[in-house]
Amino acid sequence: MQKQAIFQARLLPYVLVAPQLAIVLIFFYWPALQAVIQSFLLQDAFGLSTTFVWFENYLELFRDPSYFAAIVRTFFFSFAIAVSSLSFALLLAVMADKPLRGSILYRTLLIWPYAVAPPVVGVLWIFMLHPSLGVLSRYLRAMGVDWNPLLDGDQAAALIILAAAWKQISYNFLFFLAGLQAIPKSVLEAAAIDGARPMRRFWTVTFPLLSPTIFFLLVVNIVYAFFDTFGIIDTMTRGGPGTSTVTLVYKVYSDGLLGGNLGSSAAQSVILMVMVIVLTGIQFRFVERKVTY
Amino acid sequence: MVEEEGFRRYVAHIILWIGIAIVAFPVYIAIIASTQDNALIANGQMSLLPGGHFFEVYYQTIFVGTSGSTREPVGNMMLNSLVMALAIAIGKIAISIISAYAIVYFRFPFRMPIFWIIFITLMLPVEVRIYPTYKIVADLHMLDSYAGLSLPLIASATATLLFRQFFMTVPDELLEASRIDGAGPVRFFWDTLLPLSRTNMAALFVILFILGWNQYLWPLLITTRDDMQTIQVGIRKMITTTDALTEWPIVMATAVLAMLPPVFVVVVMQKLFVRGLVETEK
Numbered sequence: 069m070q071k072q073a074i075f076q077a078r079l080l081p082y083v084l085v086a087p088q089l090a091i092v093l094i095f096f097y098w099p100a101l102q103a104v105i106q107s108f109l110l111q112d113a114f115g116l117s118t119t120f121v122w123f124e125n126y127l128e129l130f131r132d133p134s135y136f137a138a139i140v141r142t143f144f145f146s147f148a149i150a151v152s153s154l155s156f157a158l159l160l161a162v163m164a165d166k167p168l169r170g171s172i173l174y175r176t177l178l179i180w181p182y183a184v185a186p187p188v189v190g191v192l193w194i195f196m197l198h199p200s201l202g203v204l205s206r207y208l209r210a211m212g213v214d215w216n217p218l219l220d221g222d223q224a225a226a227l228i229i230l231a232a233a234w235k236q237i238s239y240n241f242l243f244f245l246a247g248l249q250a251i252p253k254s255v256l257e258a259a260a261i262d263g264a265r266p267m268r269r270f271w272t273v274t275f276p277l278l279s280p281t282i283f284f285l286l287v288v289n290i291v292y293a294f295f296d297t298f299g300i301i302d303t304m305t306r307g308g309p310g311t312s313t314v315t316l317v318y319k320v321y322s323d324g325l326l327g328g329n330l331g332s333s334a335a336q337s338v339i340l341m342v343m344v345i346v347l348t349g350i351q352f353r354f355v356e357r358k359v360t361y
Numbered sequence: 362m363v364e365e366e367g368f369r370r371y372v373a374h375i376i377l378w379i380g381i382a383i384v385a386f387p388v389y390i391a392i393i394a395s396t397q398d399n400a401l402i403a404n405g406q407m408s409l410l411p412g413g414h415f416f417e418v419y420y421q422t423i424f425v426g427t428s429g430s431t432r433e434p435v436g437n438m439m440l441n442s443l444v445m446a447l448a449i450a451i452g453k454i455a456i457s458i459i460s461a462y463a464i465v466y467f468r469f470p471f472r473m474p475i476f477w478i479i480f481i482t483l484m485l486p487v488e489v490r491i492y493p494t495y496k497i498v499a500d501l502h503m504l505d506s507y508a509g510l511s512l513p514l515i516a517s518a519t520a521t522l523l524f525r526q527f528f529m530t531v532p533d534e535l536l537e538a539s540r541i542d543g544a545g546p547v548r549f550f551w552d553t554l555l556p557l558s559r560t561n562m563a564a565l566f567v568i569l570f571i572l573g574w575n576q577y578l579w580p581l582l583i584t585t586r587d588d589m590q591t592i593q594v595g596i597r598k599m600i601t602t603t604d605a606l607t608e609w610p611i612v613m614a615t616a617v618l619a620m621l622p623p624v625f626v627v628v629v630m631q632k633l634f635v636r637g638l639v640e641t642e643k
Binding site for chain 2: 174194237
């Protein structure tokens, strides 16, 4: 698609794209290229000499059980966060889609957590579920749960998933509500006339019609769980106890921070880049039907 | 609509209020904790009702900071966050709108390659290029500066796409009309296109401001001086690993202050927010 009415100018268009292009090349492409180059190099302990080692850094990573564990953990977190947040948000959206008194107020009261930053989410939840002073920990202990997410890896993971899913409810709710409102009421009425009860109407009419939204949100939630949970993890557990809450992004950060292995950190970045490309590709393939660029 | 018996409606109201309670509870606890005495909280004796230390805690948080070795007033952190968020939001909108203008309204060599170069940055989030970007920013002597905080995040493929899409829907007659009036490309942009884009820019600004204010990983890496910290980074540093030293009322007051601007924006500019969110995501 192209505009028919255009301007004629030689220099002006370049001047207009120059700022964006400069930032993109300096801060996006150059570092990404550096990461790719770096991932093929091995630096000695003092940073004095580097050798080209082909895929050695990558092979090293895949031989490392802790990296493999981080991959599995990241996918598990993503799945758990997406499923729990999506299902709760869908329930709320279905309720809010009904013609209720005060439905605008409900929407306002449910969407604001979108604006809470991940590190703040982490702080809020660790405070509530802190082993010694958390207000909810009291009840957990009263119920006989030996609650200590600072020592127990599984509990720490559960805490991260809970906090991350909580933050994402509002986003999912908003998109589900928009999706539900786009379903023509006549379809539901037709199903009702055919004698389908509300539950059945939901599963046979609403849910299938909502599937593009569900798929879109699934991808967005996975991307969120991959990247935006960094702030939550860093304030709540800092990857611990041990490495039980280290995700792929957290590992790039912490491995590079120790400064030990730049080649390995770069190789991890490149692997992440490939994952982002795949996820964005999927997202665009399925969303392009809705939009034309 | 189809039959909605009274009973089902009650259930819907109840489920929605439960949802709201779940969503609000952590924030309620934070607000309560920020009005209480630290000793009480540290003992695990925190009350679920407001305490009497509201003014004291917020005064200390905003103007003094924690009593630890790094006393950094949270007011200053908020200022840093504000400058960064505004720079990111305005910067992204400014450079995206002009590059989209060039791409839509001009034919020039390398037009499409340039478009693709911008588009592909979608796949290079800061998380996948942190250390090399850090090195470049360090080489440019931009550590601990507002430029370093904002510039590497300013490029925006989504904003460029959004403006491009919008410009495509602007009728060609407008351009022809202003050409008859003798307007060149700059005047057409300034007098016609920019006013038409106002709602789009506002919606985008709301989203980008929230995203900018909530940045964490990047400021964490490139700020070493305490007086350049953003509030998101500052709050993390207040939680000491040796628990006993954490001043929870101040931490919670900081959390409340960190939430306030973006939540305010979402609630007050809800229409623009929803529009911006839906448009930037497609």
